[in-house]
Amino acid sequence: MQLAFYAPLKAPDHPVPSGDRAMARALMQALALNGAQVDLASDLRCRDGAGDGAAQSALIAQADAALPAIIARGRAAGWQAWITYHTYYKAPDLIGPAAARALGIPYLLVEATRARKRLGGPWDQFAQRAEAACDAADAIFYFTHRDHEALAAYAPSGQALIHLPPFLPRSDLPPAAKGHGLLAVGMMRVAAKLASYELIAQTLAHLPDETTLTIAGDGPARAQVDALMAPFADRVTFLGQCSPDALAQAYRSAGALIWPGVDEAFGMVYLEAQAHGLPVIAQDRAGVRDVLCPRDGGYAQVADGAQGLAELAGRGAAPPEDIQQFIKTHHLIGAAAQTLAAGLARVGVQ
Template identity: 50%
Template structure:
């Protein structure tokens, strides 16, 4: 995906984990698209490459193949910039660099062109330097160390980046953000209250979160509620089996287009998603932006976008704790609605795209000549 030449300091943007034109929706793709929109709102930017560099299985052969593809992409870009100097970027910016999806392109191009290199959401996992991802982990560590600026979306990532970063590396926070939907007056909570879950269905932490949610709802089965689940993926059959015992109280809708998803948010009284090991979870911001309070397990990622007691509730990882907190929320529906109003106000104040665009461009402009 490329754009015609434009005047002014150009930023080259790259998302190795999930390119902006990837066909499968996810929080990573959404965040990459939002960063691109934020950059375009204040100056010229070009998506430099759509090469996906991701190894989810820890396969050395896959890592070798992707490393070779990235080297070829570096050659292509360097030839492009040499032939068309108007396309030459003044800065390279990559989004989400970690041991399963290192940036094998940005540091090379930045070094060869003598331009600054910046990263949004860098996760350092030094324990992965041994094991099946060792080659990619080393590449991710090298890329993060090469960055002139690292913008962190969570305090957890910032701590690791600062702890192991080279002297003089600039590190700053860039809270996750989204384009706010119009504010609307929401109806009173339904009878029974309408719960909503929006999440991909895949093995690992996602499936573990679905299991926790099913266990918690079993414990809260005596309470009145219904649940709509929006999502799809390779673990869809396992998820369906987990919620089959609830019968018509739970409806699985599969993947939904944006308009249909917005309608689900509009009809929900509470988003319930444990979010085990979430980096932050775009779904929480989306729900709050629609005036829907959220219930999640407390960790460094969810705490980045959820203010406990203001936007919803954060709870412990045991199903009993999740169920007890859910029961407390459902026992006071006026308070639940008030949480939704304050959630919307919090997102407006701290996670809006317009403010993030200005902050992002300001941080990056300071690196460019």
Template identity: 45%
Template sequence: MTRVAFLAPLKPPDHPEPSGDREMARLLLRALHRAGCEPSLASRLRMLDRHGDAGLEAALEREARTEAEALLSRYAGLPRPQRPDLVFTYHVHYKAPDVIGPALARGLGVPYVVAEGSRAPKRANGPWARFHALAEAALDAADLVLVLNEGDREMLERARPARQALAEFPPFLDTEAWPIAPRRPRDPAGPARLIAVAMMRQGDKLASYAALAQALAGLPEAVGWTLDIVGDGPARGEVEALFAPFGARARLHGLVSDRDALAALYAAADLLVWPAVNEAYGMVFLEAALQGCPALAGACGGVPGVVADGRTGVLTPPGDVAAFRDTLAGLVAEPARLALLSRHGPAFVQGRRSLAGAAERLRGLLSTTLEAASPRARAAGPA
């Protein structure tokens, strides 16, 4: 069994705050288990700098290097069969670089794998310059980069070291962990039932909520709709203010962490609506599709990897509120089209975006990476 030292510098999988990043970290741990690996969380250090704070970055880098040294010392005290065979890090970018992973892989003489790495050359100078350099160094050190967001591929390819492999690895869902709620057919005479599911925080999430409110406000009066909003966070007040003009048509449910309740909300909706401003991909699109709820989304980043345009939903140009509004009006007026999109969703997730499928792909990719690792490099680990 392959022993894996797992790291998630953006947000550890046991962090108390729910988010898509936390969920994907947890899913990757499950996929590693199912792929025949034995993963263990090597560190809970969160290397996150939201604002480009040079002092914070220096302190976090020192803490990470100290922790890496301590981990290497601990691993050196273990018999070789008990040491990690591979280091696996989820999500490396200029706001959350990985300092520990490359040091562990180098010290142990084992392969280093990154899932969802992104390069941002425009951040080479400015407030995140140091963290950008650390993220670039980590990505340069990786033997394998799993591309979850196809929007990252161009830059990853452009800077890829000759020995590094890039592999498509679309986001996925543990379908076995989700109940399947019965779909509630739409009343042809009633309004379209819309749903939005997202955390409420400043930045891109709030920008998506604002774009959604703008699109709804621009719909013709004849278009009937209701909107269920699921989510919570520090920007809840701003979100409430955005949707207050719609009165009872917009209902805020707060955070819904119970999957039975959330599945029922998806199953009761005709369409998930989310402009996806600067969205990496969005796990909610897979969750909704599993319940037969199609999506209307902005085609930003990796969103096309989780919304099959024309099959499980419809994509509009990123940032184009008018196109989003007009497409929404058209979909609401075509119940038969929504019903067709609904039918494709469950099979798409269960067949192409499931935990089982991700684990099988991961098994093959890691096996190839381990086989390609130099025996001489592997022997370079602590005796």
């Protein structure tokens, strides 16, 4: 198979690490497991975080200007399908629908979301393009049941909606962690991430004084996170931005992951931590619950805030081997590769 791959929010070769970049890379690896040649069709980042109509118009013009060369490249390479990862109203696919139509090949989406309430607002141009991309897709692979609800409500006739559980780009599991203390893993930049850090700081105030916290992550909001953790300075260790090996060591050295999950689509850190057998301290949020190992008594309710997270931290969790088995069964690359292959076959690509 010859496949085109595109990620408008963040290309898989983008220099800044994130869960979105990690998932894009994992998808390319999973497709390659099926014997596909996967070409990165474009690295154009089509994101407008501010709702700026002029910025949206400029990016649309950039995408239109790039199309002829991309289409020519696709013809030369013999692309059989176009796959776009993560299109939504702030970062829609401005290239894939037109390119796939010109090449006469199936157009598939992974983690596409619809937000019709954004039509007519400051993101109107991009929201329209995001809706058009969803309408054009022959098949959409969705990660969470929350995404499926809107996709199913507005799906055109004949469109295939296929559940693809989020997954790690590995076929085996690491040794179970045998550490202690809490670990938080998250970039320090957007409001949602800061909200999770705020809840973690509030949770520490409800936990015994001997409870320690290690934080892996960095970013432009580092000063705000430092200030949040200042009252617990003797209990908190900052690792900064970690290499994959350093992050794996952090998981091995921890006793549990704490990450409330405010506005997380699902969160790769939950999969990574549970692969090491770590219990998770999180809130019961849409999306997040799709990747969490079932826990007696459930997860903390959002309305219970930091107190609910502290109570969850004090409750027993599943044994590490059960948590790892959950990941092995549902969230490793082998199962994902099979699901992607079946979806491609469904639109005539094998």
